[in-house]
Amino acid sequence: MAKTVKAVVIAGNGTNCEREVATACKLAGAECHIVHIAELLAGRARLDDYHFLNLAGGFLDGDDLGSARAGANRLNQATVLNSQDSLADQVQRFIADGKLIMGVCNGFQLMTKMGLLPALDRDYHSQSATLTFNDGGRFEDRWCYLKIDPASPCIFTRGLDGIYLPVRHGEGKFMVQDDMTLEQIEARHLAVVKYCDPDYQSPVMEYPMNPNGSVAAIAGVCDESGRLFGLMPHPEAYLHRTHHPRWTREPDLPEEGMGLWLYKNAVNYIREELL
Amino acid sequence: MAWRIIVGLKDNVRDARGERVKREIREHLGVALRSVRTMDVYTVDADLTAQEVAAAAAGPFSDPVIQDYAINQPLAHDFDVLIEVGFRPGVTDNSGRTAREAIQYITGRPFAASEAVYTSVQYLLSGAVDVAVAERIVSGFLANGLIQRWSIVPANEFDRERGLPVVVPKVDVGSHQVAIREIDLNVSDSKLLQISKDGMLALTLEEMKIIQGYVADPQVQANRKEVGLGAMLTDCELEALAQTWSEHCKHKIFAAAIDYEDTTTGEKQFIDSLFKSYIMRATRDIRAQAGDNDICLSVFKDNAGVIRFTDDWSIVFKVETHNSPSALDPYGGALTGIVGVNRDAFGTGMGARLMFNTDVFCFASPFYDKPLPPRLLHPRRIFDGVVEGVEHGGNKSGIPTVNGSLVFDERFAGKPLVYCGTGSIMPAELNGHPCHEKQALTGDRIVMVGGRIGKDGIHGATFSSEELHEGSPVTAVQIGDPITQRRMFDFLIIARDRGLYNSITDNGAGGLSSSVGEMAEDTNGFEMHLDRAPLKYDGLQPWEILISEAQERMTVAVPPDMLSEFMTLAAEMDVEATDLGQFTDSGYYHCLYQGKTVTWLPMEFLHNGVPQLQIPARWVPPQTDEPQLPSPDIDSTIKQLLGSLNICSKESVVRRYDHEVQAGTVVKPLTGIANDGPSDAAVVRPLADRFDGVVTAHGICPRFSDLDTYHMTANAIDEALRNYVSVGGNIDHVAGLDNFCWCDPVKSEKTPDGEYKAAQLVRSNLALYEYCLAFGVPLISGKDSMKNDYQIGDTKISIPPTLLFSVIGKIDDVRQATTMDAKRAGDLVYLLGRTEDELGGSEYYALHGELGANVPKVDAQSAMNRYRSVNAAQKQGLIASCHDLSDGGLAVAVAETAFAGGFGIAVSLTKLDAPQGLSDATLLFSESASRLLVTVRPEHQAAFESLFTGQSCRCICEVTAFNELRITSSNGNPLAVSPIDDLKTAWQAPLKEM
Structure with missing residues (x-):
């Protein structure tokens, strides 16, 4: 009998998409728990018990200090009751153990601001990129075409060329601290997904195909191991044909949504490499 | 000491927020600026070391990739005028709260009660701008004087060493003693009215006299003496009565006795309560007809209506209005509107998970270019503020906004209408009991959960700006806090599933007085200690604690043996919960302050003592004719119609609302080949393992009111149903909600045409009854807002009578939606x-x-x-x-x-x-x-x-x-x-x- 792939989604303090992320993990074949951060801080739940950590979309602490900034501060600072381990220690061990982390939208913002992405040279402590206000200055819900870099080490996007997913954010503009950082991200193929034209041919900088003005049209990045991945568009929002905005007029859409592919890749990788 | 931390973008980083502000200043005020840059200011009033402050500034407060920061010195440079906008004392400052929590994580020490972080924003304006123009920009666009304060500094007066002085907008309660006042009602009629007016009680003379008679009763006097009260009512008691008997809570117009005359038929009719005669009767008759197919589970008695969805799940729907607060502060009013109706939909039955929001706004044209009467905000400001308020409320709460409308009519300049609706879902059964039912039991603890109490929302409806001054907390205008509320909901849903409480309700209008007072009808009494309530700041009078409408609070009835588990879970999940007393069977509304009784009112008198209003209504149809228009050019007429405000695309607003979070939205608001066509209604699939869908739609057509509100109502109902059916909603499994927004229909000096407006109301209700019955659509919930007039001096603007008819129902399989x-x-x-x-x-x-x-x-x-x-x-x-x-x-x-x-x-x-x-x-x-x-x-x-x-x-x-x-x-x-x-x-x- 195949061993169980165990996924976890952290909830609380303004995380909103935990339920659909859990659905995605389950549809992909994992067992998935939604764990409120209070359970982690009380020491009743531990990241060590899981293979796949999901940081879901939402508005951690209202994004009041800038998207996910207060959330990143909490994860970096908070202590776990009756334990020498902090939550940050658990996250670092999770990474060292070769496990998978995916951050979507607010989760991507969180990973970036904690320094988990792009984590050049596997430095998982220093922030070198950020996600800030869309060039339009406004929140927007819009479906976008995304071109995938086939040369990327990202395990989540293996075998994929392009996906169609919604963005729903006000702070999705990806920026880097300097040109060198961008060069390295590109050179190492860490810019996994880019906003592109409807034929998935070329990255675009023009609004609305690029909804936020991200540098180099970057919509998502991974670390060099390919096991840590964050993106602004929402894969958990396209799990079934009826999620597609034009499902009533495109009869040939497959039953399974494109977003599910990312979760299936994750689960397959864990089955093959970690169990 | 207080520290000032200033955070700004590095010089080479594009300031999208500043660019947006620059664009909007041009659009709103016609002022063209060369540039606007923005900075965030954190005023930290807490005992911290310089190191700790630096850690906060470098850490959570600023983003090292794109921002710089400065502590106790300015960051601003290269500008012509600097404007700094902060909140007035006592106004909810969400970023300030988050900033405080962030510092606490860094230091590991909680803030003292008097310590806080206050946020403000600096706008650096460049271009042809002086102090006068800046004043116009800030008062006309950037800030709202009711809740915000500002300073304006031209570059040549700017202190480049120290920047702006530190301002700590702490609430100054002054020298007021906390005390119970007694009110002598043994006075003349004119004095009685004066007491009502001065106290903003909105009680009529008749009502005041009933209260006067009650307290003069010798038996009442003897009874009061026993519990240690004097012969006069306390301020707490009078406030409790005023709040419970208010139009807002008692719906006196819908409960009124109406003499209706239809001059077209000569028919006269006496109506004993529109609500009972038409609305409740429609539902009762339809349910009786439906027999076993009755879909209703809970109607009119709870915060929202509940109908059957599947065998295992029930769905809940409520629509509210937040018109007056939105007129005063569009952003805060609309934000509290949406998070407020969220609490209604959550706090129905034993609690329900929030599933979708809807919103319908009625405004005057944003391009309104005539002079505005005094104190009205420009419709464009209202448009922008309301849209943004609902955006923040809905998006941050993780609830998809799936359906809505924008309706335009010049008369909505007098009062904008802001309808906010929320649908939720609950298991049909919870721990062996129907989830839509609840009952507080004698001995249950009264526990308040969520936010703290301030002077927010006290006498909100009778607000006037003259009472505001620097240092006094703002009362009528509030800002919602979606995150505090989200934490509370996360906690309560777990508490619900663990069976930790017997009943739950929202603290909305009337605050604790209303929520506890109504829940206590289950047991016929309660005993509540007002001094135990957690406060935002010191100095609140007991009566203020009782009726404050501070947001993000729910009241729950917790059995004593569950209390400790309930409180432990709350603490772990960072949610404040406070035991305020218990439900009793004493028959009395009993509040204490520091152990002394401050209210002792019979539940019966409080809930059933209000006299019935008498309203005359006379229907004389308006004299109108069909115009003779020349044959139009069809092509250009179609384009003109498509470009009219009521018909044109609302995409720019729709996209600002997350309409697909929770991954259930199957028919989205925008549809078609380019994802931009206008959907008729929404279909939501709430359960990932089933294809049953919830369908919601609405109808609203105030223009027909100018001809006949009877047909306006019939058309609104039909519009809602045809939209509903359009996407696949099952016409035999649908329920309706009526939201009346009317101009004052009670004939008086101020409203000489009251008889006509009352007749309009009667005719609308008549149609509501007849058409709901004909369509077999039961009404399950609703609300009325009956005073949507503007009157200052000789200018009176009454909105067109407007009924929003919302529906919720079912599609068996979402894959059949069209x-x-x-x-x-x-x-x-x-x-x-x-x-x-x-x-x-x-x-x-x-x-x-x-x-x-x-x-x-x-x-x-x-x-x-x-x-x-x-x-x-x-x-x-x-x-x-x-x-x-x-x-x-x-x-x-x-x-x-x-x-x-x-x-x-x-x-x-x-x-x-x-x-x-x-x-x-x-x-x-x-x-x-x-x-x-x-x-x-x-x-x-x-x-x-x-x-x-x-x-x-x-x-x-x-x-x-x-x-x-x-x-x-x-x-x-x-x-x-x-x-x-x-x-x-x-x-x-x-x-x-x-």
Whole structure:
């Protein structure tokens, strides 16, 4: 009998998409728990018990200090009751153990601001990129075409060329601290997904195909191991044909949504490499 | 000491927020600036070391990749005028709260009660701007003086060493002693009225006299003496009575005795409560008729209505209005509107998970260019603020906004209408009991959960700005805090599932007085210690604690043996919960402060003592005629209609609302080939393991009120149902909600035309009863807002009587849902329903400044047959697209179907089912009710038509590959040809940049 792939989604303090992320993990074949951060801080739940950590979309602490900034501060600072381990220690061990982390939208913002992405040279402590206000200055819900870099080490996007997913954010503009950082991200193929034209041919900088003005049209990045991945568009929002905005007029859409592919890749990788 | 941390973008980073502000200053005020840059300021009033402050500044407060920071020195440079905007004391400062929590994580020490972080924003303006212009910018756009304060500094007066002085907007409670006041009611009538007016109690003389009589009763006096109270009422008691008896809580107009006369028939009628006679009776009659098929589970008695969804799940729906607060502070008013209705939908039965939001706004044109009467905000400011408030409330709470409308009429300048709705879902059974039922038991603890109490929302409705001064907390205007509320909901849903409480309700209007007072009807009494309530700041009077409407609070009844588990869970989840007392069977509304009784009122008197209002109503129909208009140019008229505010695309607003979080939105607000066509209604699939869907839609047509509110109401109901059916909603499994927004209908000196307005209200209720019954749609919840007038000096603006009719129901399988966009060239186009000579109140007449007389009339029986047949066709997969006909009639519906689908449509007016001799303009623009435009694949023609045997169902031509709308006149000649791209451009233009 195949061993169980165990996924976890952290909830609380303004995380909103935990339920659909859990659905995605389950549809992909994992067992998935939604764990409120209070359970982690009380020491009743531990990241060590899981293979796949999901940081879901939402508005951690209202994004009041800038998207996910207060959330990143909490994860970096908070202590776990009756334990020498902090939550940050658990996250670092999770990474060292070769496990998978995916951050979507607010989760991507969180990973970036904690320094988990792009984590050049596997430095998982220093922030070198950020996600800030869309060039339009406004929140927007819009479906976008995304071109995938086939040369990327990202395990989540293996075998994929392009996906169609919604963005729903006000702070999705990806920026880097300097040109060198961008060069390295590109050179190492860490810019996994880019906003592109409807034929998935070329990255675009023009609004609305690029909804936020991200540098180099970057919509998502991974670390060099390919096991840590964050993106602004929402894969958990396209799990079934009826999620597609034009499902009533495109009869040939497959039953399974494109977003599910990312979760299936994750689960397959864990089955093959970690169990 | 207080520290000032300033955070700004590095010089080479684009300031998107600043650019947006610059753009909006130009659009709102016509002031062109060279640039606007923004900075965030944190005023930290706490005992911290310099190191700790530096860690906060470098850590959570700033982003090292794009921002710089400065501590106790300025960061601003290269500007002409600097404006700093912060909150007034006591106003909810969400970022300040988050900043405080962030520092606590860093230091590991909690802040002291008096310590806090306050946020403000600096705007650095460059260009042709001086202090006077800056003042205009800040008061006319950037800030609202009711809740915010500001300073303006020109560059040459700016202290480059120290920047702006530190301002700590701490609430200064002054020297007021906390005390209980007694009020002598043994006074003259004019004194009684003065007491009501001075105390903002809004009690009438009759009501004051009843209270006067109550307290003078010797037996009452003796009884009061026993519990240690004096012969006079305390301020707490009088406030509790005023709040419980308020129009807002008791719905006195809907409960009134009305003498109604219809002068057209000479009929006279006595109505003992509109609510009981029409609204409740409709539901009762429909439920009786439905028998075993009754879908209602909980109606009118709870915060929201509940109906059956599946065997295992029930759905909940509530719609509220937040008009007056939104008129004063559009952002805060709308934000508290949405998070407030969230609490209603959550706090129904034992608690329900929030599933979707809806919003309907009624404004004057944002391009209004006439002088505004004093104290009214410009409609554009209201538009922007309301849209943003609902955006923050809905998006941050993780609830998709799936359906809504924007309705424009000049009279909404007097009072904007902000309707916010929320649907939620609960298990049919919870721990062996129906989840939609709840009951507090004697001995249960009264526990308040969530936010703290401040002076927020005290006497909100009777607000006036003159009482505001620096240092006094703002009372009427509030800002919601979605995150505190989200934490509370996360906690309560776990507590619910663990069976940790017996009852739950929202703290909304009337605060604790209302929530505890109403819940205590279960046990007939309670005992509550006001001094135990957690406060935002010291100095609140006990009566203020009792009636404060501070947000983000729920009241729950916790059995004593569950209390410790309940409190432990709350603490772990960072949610404040406080035990305030217990529910009793004493028969009394009993509050104490520091152990001394401050209220001792019989529950019976409090809840049933209010006298019935008497209202005269007399219906004299308005004298109107049909105008004689020359034959219009059809092409340009269609474009004008598509570009009218009520019809044009609302995409710029829709996209600002997350409409698909929770991954259940199957029919989204925008649809079609380019994801930008206007959906008729929303379909939500709330359970990932089933295909059952929830359908929601609404109808609203205030323009018809100028002709007859009876038909306005019938049309609103029909519009909601035809939108609902359009997407696949099951017409035999749907419930309605009525939200009345009226101008004051009680005849008085201020309202000399009260009899007419009251008659309008009666006629609306009459139609509500008749049409709900005819359609078999039970009403499950609703709300009324009856004072939507503006009056200052000689200027009076009354809104048109407006009923929002919202529906919630079911589609058995979401995969059978249909959308409004044409799908394929060659498909046949059908018009279902007959077109009558009904241009009265139409958008077409409005284009010409006319009202007309022939208001559309609804034939419920034929509509019902049609809707059932449409449902049958949807189930068989025979319908390619379905779109309702409403504003702008057939012409607009065809154009929208065509351009949303990216195809042309050819229409022949010769084929319409209509009376002989109607003009082409009437055929195209009449707004006759109950009509649907459907496209069908040719191979389904026979099967489709057979479902409509004996009904009005005409094939009026077909979908084409030519990308043009072609119209043939009723005598067979070509009438109009327009490229669909041109039509779409006209439709998208007006609000594109909003």
